[in-house]
Amino acid sequence: MISKVFPKIHAEGYKFLVIFGIATLVLYFFSSFLGLIGLVLTIWCYYFFRDPERQSINSEDYLVSPADGEIIKVEEVNGPKELGLENKKMTKISVFMNVFDCHVNRSPCSGSISEINYFAGKFINASMDKASEDNERCYYKIKNSFDEDIIVVQIAGLIARRIVTECSKDDVIQQGSRIGMIRFGSRADIYFENYKPLVKLEQKSIAGETLLAKR
Numbered sequence: 001m002i003s004k005v006f007p008k009i010h011a012e013g014y015k016f017l018v019i020f021g022i023a024t025l026v027l028y029f030f031s032s033f034l035g036l037i038g039l040v041l042t043i044w045c046y047y048f049f050r051d052p053e054r055q056s057i058n059s060e061d062y063l064v065s066p067a068d069g070e071i072i073k074v075e076e077v078n079g080p081k082e083l084g085l086e087n088k089k090m091t092k093i094s095v096f097m098n099v100f101d102c103h104v105n106r107s108p109c110s111g112s113i114s115e116i117n118y119f120a121g122k123f124i125n126a127s128m129d130k131a132s133e134d135n136e137r138c139y140y141k142i143k144n145s146f147d148e149d150i151i152v153v154q155i156a157g158l159i160a161r162r163i164v165t166e167c168s169k170d171d172v173i174q175q176g177s178r179i180g181m182i183r184f185g186s187r188a189d190i191y192f193e194n195y196k197p198l199v200k201l202e203q204k205s206i207a208g209e210t211l212l213a214k215r
Helices: 013-030 032-048
Strands: 062-064 069-078 089-097 104-106 111-119 137-143 149-156 163-165 178-182 186-192 211-214
Touching: 013 032, 069 186, 089 211, 111 163, 137 163, 149 178
Parallel strands: none
Antiparallel strands: 062 211, 069 089, 089 186, 104 178, 111 137, 137 149, 149 186, 163 178
């Protein structure tokens, strides 16, 4: 019960809590009302950086969601050109994370990370289509047990200014393992083949737990 009310937070959050806390004290010095606003924002900051434990299905026959948020795209597209997959047809599912969602991202499957590619970019609203190609983003190519490539893309949003990576090339990871986070509003895309989508538009997903697709 205590862990739900006061969840542990991601390491990236501590410096922001200090900044928000100091700002709250300064605001309170000038006005109790402004101090109250600062306190509310500090509480929000704490919950934004929450990093709860998740339980994955641990099955190679399923892909789990890489992010908390809302399903905004389920479509057949060409693979990411940044990884040389532009001539391959793949299924793409996009999850939009608003500023109230947990922003810790997780691996949809078990496997080995064969490639990580970061690209600097713009900060367009992450719910827009062109965010996938124009925004700051990081690509993870994960080789699953079927020798297939599962692609996860972290995409920075309108407010986000940093993508944090928590794994490295050649790491062997488990389904639901943390791969990184994005600060302050963003989106995660997943590309795959040979799985059938199980989710629909506007459905809410939970990173590491919601079943996105099945073989």
